[in-house]
Amino acid sequence: MHPKEKPDVNKVKFGSVFTDHMFKMNYTVNKGWHDPKIIPYQPVTLDPAAMIFHYGQTVFEGLKAYRTEDDQILLFRPDQNFQRLNRSSERLSIPHVDEEEVLYYLKQLIALEKEWVPKGEGTSLYIRPFIIATENNLSVHPSACYTFMIILSPVAAYYPEGINPVRIYVEENFTRAVKGGTGTAKTAGNYSAAYNAQNEATKQGFSQVLWLDGVEKKYIEEVGSMNVFFKINGEIVTPALNGSILEGITRKSMIELLKSWDMPVVEKRLSMDELLEAYNQGLLEEAFGTGTAAVISPIGELIWRDQKMKINGGETGNVSKRLYDTLTGIQTGKKADSFNWTIQVNSLDETTSN
Amino acid sequence: MHPKEKPDVNKVKFGSVFTDHMFKMNYTVNKGWHDPKIIPYQPVTLDPAAMIFHYGQTVFEGLKAYRTEDDQILLFRPDQNFQRLNRSSERLSIPHVDEEEVLYYLKQLIALEKEWVPKGEGTSLYIRPFIIATENNLSVHPSACYTFMIILSPVAAYYPEGINPVRIYVEENFTRAVKGGTGTAKTAGNYSAAYNAQNEATKQGFSQVLWLDGVEKKYIEEVGSMNVFFKINGEIVTPALNGSILEGITRKSMIELLKSWDMPVVEKRLSMDELLEAYNQGLLEEAFGTGTAAVISPIGELIWRDQKMKINGGETGNVSKRLYDTLTGIQTGKKADSFNWTIQVNSLDETTSN
Ligand SMILES: Cc1ncc(COP(=O)(O)O)c(C=O)c1O
Ligand SMILES: Cc1ncc(COP(=O)(O)O)c(C=O)c1O
Numbered sequence: 280m281h282p283k284e285k286p287d288v289n290k291v292k293f294g295s296v297f298t299d300h301m302f303k304m305n306y307t308v309n310k311g312w313h314d315p316k317i318i319p320y321q322p323v324t325l326d327p328a329a330m331i332f333h334y335g336q337t338v339f340e341g342l343k344a345y346r347t348e349d350d351q352i353l354l355f356r357p358d359q360n361f362q363r364l365n366r367s368s369e370r371l372s373i374p375h376v377d378e379e380e381v382l383y384y385l386k387q388l389i390a391l392e393k394e395w396v397p398k399g400e401g402t403s404l405y406i407r408p409f410i411i412a413t414e415n416n417l418s419v420h421p422s423a424c425y426t427f428m429i430i431l432s433p434v435a436a437y438y439p440e441g442i443n444p445v446r447i448y449v450e451e452n453f454t455r456a457v458k459g460g461t462g463t464a465k466t467a468g469n470y471s472a473a474y475n476a477q478n479e480a481t482k483q484g485f486s487q488v489l490w491l492d493g494v495e496k497k498y499i500e501e502v503g504s505m506n507v508f509f510k511i512n513g514e515i516v517t518p519a520l521n522g523s524i525l526e527g528i529t530r531k532s533m534i535e536l537l538k539s540w541d542m543p544v545v546e547k548r549l550s551m552d553e554l555l556e557a558y559n560q561g562l563l564e565e566a567f568g569t570g571t572a573a574v575i576s577p578i579g580e581l582i583w584r585d586q587k588m589k590i591n592g593g594e595t596g597n598v599s600k601r602l603y604d605t606l607t608g609i610q611t612g613k614k615a616d617s618f619n620w621t622i623q624v625n626s627l628d629e630t631t632s633n
Numbered sequence: 634m635h636p637k638e639k640p641d642v643n644k645v646k647f648g649s650v651f652t653d654h655m656f657k658m659n660y661t662v663n664k665g666w667h668d669p670k671i672i673p674y675q676p677v678t679l680d681p682a683a684m685i686f687h688y689g690q691t692v693f694e695g696l697k698a699y700r701t702e703d704d705q706i707l708l709f710r711p712d713q714n715f716q717r718l719n720r721s722s723e724r725l726s727i728p729h730v731d732e733e734e735v736l737y738y739l740k741q742l743i744a745l746e747k748e749w750v751p752k753g754e755g756t757s758l759y760i761r762p763f764i765i766a767t768e769n770n771l772s773v774h775p776s777a778c779y780t781f782m783i784i785l786s787p788v789a790a791y792y793p794e795g796i797n798p799v800r801i802y803v804e805e806n807f808t809r810a811v812k813g814g815t816g817t818a819k820t821a822g823n824y825s826a827a828y829n830a831q832n833e834a835t836k837q838g839f840s841q842v843l844w845l846d847g848v849e850k851k852y853i854e855e856v857g858s859m860n861v862f863f864k865i866n867g868e869i870v871t872p873a874l875n876g877s878i879l880e881g882i883t884r885k886s887m888i889e890l891l892k893s894w895d896m897p898v899v900e901k902r903l904s905m906d907e908l909l910e911a912y913n914q915g916l917l918e919e920a921f922g923t924g925t926a927a928v929i930s931p932i933g934e935l936i937w938r939d940q941k942m943k944i945n946g947g948e949t950g951n952v953s954k955r956l957y958d959t960l961t962g963i964q965t966g967k968k969a970d971s972f973n974w975t976i977q978v979n980s981l982d983e984t985t986s987n
Binding site: 292293294295297301320321322323324325326327328329331332333334335336337339369370371372405407409411412415416417418419420421428430432452453454456457458459460461466467468469470471472473474475477478493494504 | 646647648649651655674675676677678679680681682683685686687688689690691693723724725726759761763765766769770771772773774775782784786806807808810811812813814815820821822823824825826827828829831832847848858
């Protein structure tokens with residue numbers, strides 16, 4: 280096999296170029312997960328009646344591999360991603376994978392594709408594990424077979440000029456998720472369900488929407504596909520995990536970092552009314568989204584109904600900046616990893632080389 | 634091409650056998666929908682990064698073709714299905730199809746597969762039109778390309794011994810849909826989201842769950858993948874379309890039939906409390922689900938918390954029976970179609986034969 284040419288990662292669109300290989304394994308009721316293998320990147324052939332096309336039984340993850348200055352390859356908390364994958368699978372009636380086993384295969388795959396992990400500020404190799412239902416059947420029931428795949432895509436810095444505050448509005452018509460629904464799972468249907476709202480935001484010149492709870496339309500949930508944090512009167516506040524918010528690994532890491540700095544951080548139910556009141560009193564000091572893609576995305580302007588909140592003069596705040604620098608520092612091996620969050624990918628294990 | 638052998642439809646599982654041909658057309662931003670063709674039934678080959686696998690941008694429909702006693706082939710209100718397909722597509726940011734054009738192709742496909750429309754009480758050819766997002770890209774945005782397909786599956790009577798009352802319980806933990814979400818659209822994610830609840834119901838010996846609204850968990854929405862009707866003190870009541878209920882074509886047809894019979898029928902918000910009160914007063918006379926698959930599924934027993942409601946002595950009620958007989962009579966050409974609901978499929982139009 281001829282390896283593909285490696286692109287100039289700063290010139291490709293996010294998630295549009297893939298490496299030479301992928302990981303794949305299958306599940307059947309009788310065999311369980313079986314036949315794991317690293318194979319050349321290749322199309323998937325499915326019957327038009329494959330259940331993934333009809334009933335959306337699928338889960339995915341998103342994480343990154345980083346190249347350090349001395350050419351080590353680091354993964355950031357991949358165990359957390361595979362744990363979450365299994366939690367998502369539970370919600371979608373998909374069988375669990377063995378977390379250690381898939382992490383082992385991921386490391387093999389990354390080792391093989393080492394050359395694809397880009398060099399350069401903010402770049403990384405984006406990792407997409409996903410599971411799809413593959414039974415060919417139109418009756419509405421959990422599939423009897425599944426395929427698990429991992430594909431890899433070299434990506435540029437999310438914000439080429441460093442983190443930049445964005446404009447957000449509060450979505451009042453569309454709902455992302457509701458308790459008892461699938462909001463806590465990383466499953467396909469949640470994302471396309473957000474397109475109408477995102478399209479409208481883009482049209483009006485906003486970067487993303489801020490989602491409210493689906494029940495009372497009062498409480499803050501997430502922003503775009505990120506968790507959200509506010510600094511209010513010196514305290515960092517983020518919405519508590521309530522059964523409809525996705526439990527972000529960046530969110531979790533930010534909370535752990537803040538605690539290690541002895542900064543007050545609270546997870547609680549936070550209403551737009553409270554936020555606006557804090558703003559009006561001059562106490563809303565920072566706001567930012569967190570997620571694997573951008574790490575931190577500061578919110579410079581937040582619009583709710585006819586209220587416009589300009590946060591920190593539209594500039595990136597100090598806590599946002601410090602969190603961003605620290606987390607990206609740890610991810611790329613520039614800062615000491617006192618939490619043991621990163622895992623180094625060693626050279627290819629000969630027993631499974633391809 | 635050798636046509637497949639036609640199965641004994643009463644021995645195959647619903648939606649597991651497909652005919653010799655399928656319809657397919659593609660969409661790109663530049664060309665719009667293009668290249669419509671009827672082709673041999675065949676697998677679909679997609680890149681692992683195809684957006685359908687990651688963000689669930691997809692919609693589908695379900696309708697049936699029936700064989701009359703004198704071997705005519707009838708479609709039931711297919712225009713309604715393609716209208717709903719486009720409404721679903723709007724919610725998922727998928728481009729509209731030309732409803733008349735796809736109906737034309739559907740008729741061509743059915744004409745070609747005429748022999749596959751089974752004979753016999755309650756049997757039919759199930760029709761599954763669906764659209765999937767096919768751009769290969771992991772960034773979260775509406776796909777730039779799509780594939781529309783129609784596949785066909787001969788199916789037996791849903792209830793081989795005629796309609797039979799089922800046992801249902803009221804779901805209190807999981808939520809099917811909420812206002813502002815995707816409940817009004819026929820899109821994949823809604824269905825796998827219901828598997829956990831359905832699994833639990835099956836385990837406890839129930840046939841389906843009755844879904845409550847996602848906001849207050851008080852109001853009745855649907856039952857399984859069916860709309861739901863009640864006869865209360867002589868009046869037929871069904872939950873009003875409220876932004877989270879799927880607008881069923883069977884539901885719509887039932888309402889039209891009842892009106893034509895001068896039977897009182899109301900669409901309104903209906904709470905479980907009201908229903909239980911009616912039951913306790915001896916006024917809950919019938920209950921049934923409606924949908925393309927079963928047409929009518931009477932509810933013999935409904936459990937809510939610690940309350941058990943046995944409806945009409947667990948037997949199929951008169952209105953349920955009359956609606957079932959009338960609708961299936963119209964669908965199969967046994968009864969006069971005064972509503973002009975059915976469309977006859979003529980022999981193959983030579984211009985597009987395959
Ligand atoms: C809906 C949603 N919320 C939040 C996040 C942030 O999670 P993480 O920090 O694990 O990337 C993501 C992205 O993964 C997401 O899809
Ligand atoms: C969620 C849901 N509700 C109701 C229905 C009933 O709709 P119809 O009568 O058009 O089949 C269906 C099936 O199509 C459905 O999927």
